[in-house]
Amino acid sequence: MLNCRTIFLSDVHLGCKDCQADYLLNFLEQAKADTIYLLGDIVDLWAMRKQVHWTLSQNKIVRCLLDKAEQGVKIVYIPGNHDEAMRLYAGKRFGNIHIALRGSHTTAQGKKLLLLHGDEFDKEVNFGRAQAWLGDNLYDLLLFLNRWYNRLRRLTGGSYFSLAAYIKSKVPGAQNAIARYRDAAIAKAKRGGFDGVVCGHIHHPEIRLQQGIIYCNDGDWIDSCTALVEQLDGCLALYHWTEQAEIIAGLPLTGNSKKAA
Template sequence: MLHCRTIFLSDIHLGNKDCQATYLLNFLNHTKADTIYLLGDILDLWAMQKQVCWSPEQNAVIQSLLAKADQGTEVIYIPGNHDEEFRHWAGRQFGTIKLQLRGCHTTALGKKLLLLHGDEFDKEVNFGRFHAWLGDNLYDFLLFLNRWSNRIRRALGGRYFSLAAFIKSKVPGAQQAIARYRDAAVAKAKRSGFDGVVCGHIHHPEISLQDGIIYCNDGDWIDNCTALIEQQDGSLTLYHWTEQSHTLAALPLAVRSDEQPAQSKVA
């Protein structure tokens, strides 16, 4: 059992056929935290308008989160664009789960982090309506390839491999969009007086230090299967969790503003 201070999760997309609920459930069963932040797109209401794909594993994920909240873990839900209907209920509490539009978290080291989903930065990233449409459709195609390539890998006894993330890492336009998104998130945190920002939305897990601001993207459970964890000592670690768990990147306990931790790379 991995005991940590805080867990940050986003972009689970429950109700979507590409949701990697089995891996997430395994992660939840092997972790314990004082606080869990759900940073949006936990439910994929967009996908469910077209087709509902709700497996027993996805239902078990919901039950696991509710059980953790009942057992004393503080669970805070900050909706994203795919579950934006819940934003109307911000400020309320549903059972033991709190709904907020944004959040603020102070680490054990005293670092003040801005918490949000991140779709508000879309206007600063998009290259135009056509490119946004093209990007969405290309990503759907990548998920299709990812789905079938991993079915074949499992049939052959292989481990999970994010083909979608690998292809995205080779596309210059995608890397440019990711950089714009990171710049926008860091600028927002800096303007608001925070030491860092934790977000999701773009399905690109990363920890980095930019302009003295901590940038953390906890990734997703569609193709990357990642979560951000704050350890008891206040350090931040990005985990990849499938058949075998491993650390993608970590932020050192003490980082000067002129030091740049290695950015995460999904294998």
């Protein structure tokens, strides 16, 4: 059982065939928190316009979240671009889940964090429509390769490995776009007087202290399978949750960034 103060999740993409629902369901069943923030693209309405891919595990995820909310867990849903239709219901509740356009969270160590999905930074990251179209289609190809690569790994007894994330880490253009996105998010938090920012959108999990601002991207459940967790002492950690759950990065909010195995 993972006992923590707060969980941050985004980019689950329920309804999409690449959603790693079994891993997320396992995480939610083993994680206990006072508060859960859903930072957008929880349901992939874009993908569902083309083809609905809704599994039993995806249905159980929705039921699990609703049950946690009924049991007193505070759950805030901040929609993203793939579930932007939910933004029309900002200020309302779905069951006991509160819907908001953005939010803030104060950690146990008194750090105030800006919470948003992050698609508002697209104009500062993209070079133009052609590049955006090319990027989307290349990512679809990466997901296709990731899906079949991991099917072969399972058949040979191997554990999950994010081939898509590995390939992205080797592409200079992708790394430049990630850096520009990070800079835009940090600037937004700084202008607002926040100590840090938590976002998703770009499917790149990361914790970093930059310009005195805590930058956290909680990743996704398409290829990375990561969640950001505020531990009971107020420290932040990124969990990679597949066959073998592990902390891949941690940041004690009173100190500098560090890597953890």
